[in-house]
Amino acid sequence: MVSEFMLQQTPVARVLPVHEQWLARWPTPADLAAEPTGEAVRAWGRLGYPRRALRLHAAATAIVERHGGEVPSAYDDLIALPGVGDYTAAAIASFAFGRRHVVLDTNVRRVFARTVQGVEFPSASVTKAEREVATELLPDDDATAATWAVAVMELGALVCTASNPRCAACPVAEQCTWRASGYPAYDGPPRKVQTWAGTDRQCRGRLLAVLRDADGPVHRSRLDAAWSEEAQRVRCLASLVEDRLVVHAGADTYALP
DNA sequence: CATGCGTGGGG
DNA sequence: TCCCCAAGCAT
Incomplete structure (x- = not known):
């Protein structure tokens, strides 16, 4: 867990x-x-x-x-x-616990997208048809299903990787629809890449790192030094407090909860 | 269903 | 160097 x-x-x-x-x-x-x-x-x-x-x-x-x-x-x-x-x-x-469940993570989704659906990458979100395929392929008994789940996931993580898949080492290469159709390139909507520089997420990370690396409560000035843009810094500190990742320890000090 | 949420390694 | 991520979740 x-x-x-x-x-x-x-x-x-x-x-x-x-x-x-x-x-x-x-x-x-x-x-x-x-x-x-x-x-x-x-x-x-x-x-x-x-x-x-x-x-x-x-x-x-x-x-x-x-x-x-x-x-x-x-x-x-x-x-x-x-x-x-x-x-x-x-x-x-x-x-x-060895129970029978459809374990559908990004690796498993990619394996099924290629071997079954014949496309390079799965859709942005899980579809009904996709879950049905995964359910149908899942072995009937608990123990075999549990082994299957971890096996498919490892296959996706280690062999059927997002980039540069190792098809020569793939145990189901001969059954792969994507491979059989000549590895057609992905032609779906552009996959979103999250921006980072200057975002609230980066600011929050900086602020929290200061508190994480300190022994006890830190003065506001230490946080001020970690992010120059004031309005964003204030907003992010407030959101960290709102999220219970940070507490207002004293008049001008902050700490981990 | 789209969006926001951290981080540092690899191509 | 710069870009693209990597075993999701909550809202």
């Missing part, structure tokens, strides 16, 4: 060391739930999207309150937890 939260939009290589330290410090949900949320934010480090740290902490708290401290195995219980959506609920139920 911890790894799934961390892997939501963050590459595996960057997750590994943080995941290891996290589990050494908080081996159970109760251990994490007993800490202030700010400790989770600090331990999250530079994985990005720090709201995931708050959600993981909130999920740990909910697990203690609603499930006796044990991570639930049922999809419906999992998806009811903060920060757990369809993918994460299915992944935990399947990978950790």
Whole structure:
């Protein structure tokens, strides 16, 4: 569950060391739930999207309150937890508990887009037809379905990659529609790339990094020095407070919660 | 359904 | 150098 939260939009290589330290410090949900949320934010480090740290902490708290401290195995219980959506609920139920679920992440979607649909990339959002294909291909029994889910996902992550796929090493290359049709280039709507320089997201990251790297509360002037554009800085600090990633500690000081 | 939300590595 | 991302979620 911890790894799934961390892997939501963050590459595996960057997750590994943080995941290891996290589990050494908080081996159970109760251990994490007993800490202030700010400790989770600090331990999250530079994985990005720090709201995931708050959600993981909130999920740990909910697990203690609603499930006796044990991570639930049922999809419906999992998806009811903060920060757990369809993918994460299915992944935990399947990978950790061996249940039969359609695990549909970006890697799996790409594998099916190529092998079944014959296109280079899947659509921007999951379609009904796409989910039906994934459901139909899923093996019937729990154990085989769970193995299938992790196998297809690894295939997408390691072989059927977004760029420079290693088709020579692909076990289903002979069955791949995209390959059979001569690797037609992607011709859908342009895939959106998120801007970064000068955005609120960058500003928030800078501000939070100051607090993360400090031992205790920091003076407003330290935050002022981290971002020169005042209106944006003020707006972003307010949004961080609103998001509970930062608290107003004193008259002119801020801290992690 | 589109948008906002971090970060640093690789092509 | 610069661009494109990488195992989503909540709103």
